[in-house]
Amino acid sequence: xxxFVYPFVAWLAETPFSKLMIGNKYWWAFLMxxxxxxxxxxxxxxxxFDLRILGLAKALPIAPLQRLLPWAIAGFxxxxxxxxxxLIGMPVAYAYDYAFWFKMLAIFxxxxxxAAFYLTGTVGRVERTGAGxxxxxxxxxxxxxxxxxxxxxxxxxxxxxxxxxxxxxxxN
Amino acid sequence: xxxxxxxxxxxQSGLSTWLRESESIFSFYFILVCHTLGLALLVGVNSAxxxxxxxxxxxxPLKPLKRFFPVMWLGFYVNAISGxxxxxxxxxxxxxxxxxxxxxxxIGLAVATLWAIQNRVFGDASLSEAAMVAKGRTMxxxxxxxxxxxxxxGRLLAYTYTWRLYDTLR
Numbered sequence: 001x002x003x004f005v006y007p008f009v010a011w012l013a014e015t016p017f018s019k020l021m022i023g024n025k026y027w028w029a030f031l032m033x034x035x036x037x038x039x040x041x042x043x044x045x046x047x048x049f050d051l052r053i054l055g056l057a058k059a060l061p062i063a064p065l066q067r068l069l070p071w072a073i074a075g076f077x078x079x080x081x082x083x084x085x086x087l088i089g090m091p092v093a094y095a096y097d098y099a100f101w102f103k104m105l106a107i108f109x110x111x112x113x114x115a116a117f118y119l120t121g122t123v124g125r126v127e128r129t130g131a132g133x134x135x136x137x138x139x140x141x142x143x144x145x146x147x148x149x150x151x152x153x154x155x156x157x158x159x160x161x162x163x164x165x166x167x168x169x170x171x172n
Numbered sequence: 173x174x175x176x177x178x179x180x181x182x183x184q185s186g187l188s189t190w191l192r193e194s195e196s197i198f199s200f201y202f203i204l205v206c207h208t209l210g211l212a213l214l215v216g217v218n219s220a221x222x223x224x225x226x227x228x229x230x231x232x233p234l235k236p237l238k239r240f241f242p243v244m245w246l247g248f249y250v251n252a253i254s255g256x257x258x259x260x261x262x263x264x265x266x267x268x269x270x271x272x273x274x275x276x277x278x279i280g281l282a283v284a285t286l287w288a289i290q291n292r293v294f295g296d297a298s299l300s301e302a303a304m305v306a307k308g309r310t311m312x313x314x315x316x317x318x319x320x321x322x323x324x325x326g327r328l329l330a331y332t333y334t335w336r337l338y339d340t341l342r
Contacts, residue, residue: 025331033327036211037320043216044223048240056243059236067229068220131233154212158205162197 006169009091021089028089035082039154041075044068046150053126053135053143062135063127099163103156110149117142179263180338191261200261206254213247215319218286222312225293225305234304238294248283264338271332275325282318285311 012018022028045068052060087094094100117123122139129135135143182188191200217240224237259266266272293299293308335341 029328029331032330033324036208036323036327039208039212040215040219040319040323043212044218044220047212047216047243048220051240051243057236057239060232064229064232068223071220071223071228131236151209151212154208155205158208159197159201162201 005095009095012088012091015088018088018091021085028086031082031086031089035079035086038075038078038082042072042079043075043150043154045070045072045075046146050143050147053129053139054147055134055140058133059131061131062129066127093164094160096165096167096169097160097163098166099156099159101167103153103160106149106152106156110146110153113142113145113149175264175268175335175338175341177338179267182260182263183338185260188260188263191257200258203254203257203261207251207258210247210250210254211323214244214251215247215323217244217247218282219316219319221289222315225289225308225312227305234301234308235294238290241290241294244286262336264341265333265336266329268335269329269333271325271328275322275329278318278322278325282315282322285315285318289315 021031048068049062049065049072051057052062052065117126117139120138122136122142125136126139129139191203194200196202221237221240221244224232224234289308289311293304293311299307
C-alpha cells in the first residue's frame with residue numbers, strides 16, 4: 001500500500017460526512033439495497049446484450065437491444081454513487097481489503113473492455129448483425145469478457161466482508 | 173419467544189457449523205456469492221425482459237426472448253438451492269425475522285408473475301407481437317415492482333434480525 005494511503009483514509013474516517021454515512025443502519029441498508037438494484041439493472045442490460053452477441057436468441061436483431069444499455073449505465077451510475085458513499089463511510093475497512101482492490105481492478109478491466117468494443121469499431125459490426133445472423137468473433141470475445149468481468153465484480157464484492165483486514169496496516 | 177428447538181438442532185449440525193465457522197472461502201461467503209450471481213441471472217434478465225415488454229426497444233421482435241427463460245430459471249434454481257444453504261447456516265436468524273417471510277412472499281409472487289409471463293405471453297403462439305405487449309404490460313410492471321421489493325427485503329435481512337443464533341435467545 002503506498003505510504004499516502006493510510007494517512008488519507010485515517011483522515012477520511014474522522015470526517016463528519018464519513019460518520020454520517022455509517023451513523024444510521026437503515027441509511028447503510030438503503031445504500032446496500034440500491035447497490036443491488038443497480039447490480040440487477042447493470043447485469044440485466046449487459047447480460048441480455050452480451051448473451052445475444054454470444055448467440056442466444058439469434059432470431060433477435062442486435063441493434064435494437066442497445067436500448068437496454070442506458071438502463072445498464074444507469075445501474076452502473078447508481079452503483080458508482082452508492083459504492084462511493086459506502087467507501088467514504090468505511091474507508092479504512094475497504095482500503096485494507098484485498099477483495100475490494102481486486103473488485104476495483106475488475107471494474108477497470110470491464111471499462112477497458114467497453115472501450116475496446118467502441119474503439120475497435122466492433123460496435124458497428126454488431127449493430128449490423130441482424131435477425132438470424134452471427135456476431136463477429138471479436139464481438140463474441142468482448143461479450144464473453146464482459147460477462148466474465150462483471151461476474152468477477154460480483155464475486156469479489158461479496159468477498160469484501162470476508163477479506164476485511166487482509167492487508168496489514170502500517171505497511172508502506 | 174417460543175422458538176422451536178429444531179433451529180438449535182440445525183445449528184448444531186456439522187453442515188451448519190461448517191458453513192458458519194469454516195475458514196474456507198467455499199463456505200458461507202461462497203453460498204452468498206452463488207446467491208448474488210443467481211440474482212443477477214434471474215432478476216437481471218427478468219428486469220430486462222420486462223423493460224422490453226414495456227416497449228424500451230419497440231422495433232424488436234419479442235418472441236425470440238423466449239430463449240432467455242432457461243437463463244432466468246437457472247438463476248432461480250441457483251438461488252433456491254443457495255437459499256436453503258443460507259437458512260441451514262442461520263435458521264434462527266432467518267425464521268425469527270418477519271422480514272424473511274416478506275422476502276419469500278415477494279419472491280413467490282415475482283416468480284409466479286414470471287411463470288405467467290412465460291405461459292400467457294410467450295407460451296401462446298397465436299398472439300401477435302402487439303397482443304403480446306398488451307397482455308404482458310401489466311405483468312411486466314408488476315414483475316419489476318415485486319423484484320424491487322424482494323431485493324430490498326433481502327438486503328434488509330442483514331440489518332433487521334434480532335437473534336443471530338439460537339444460543340443468543342437465552
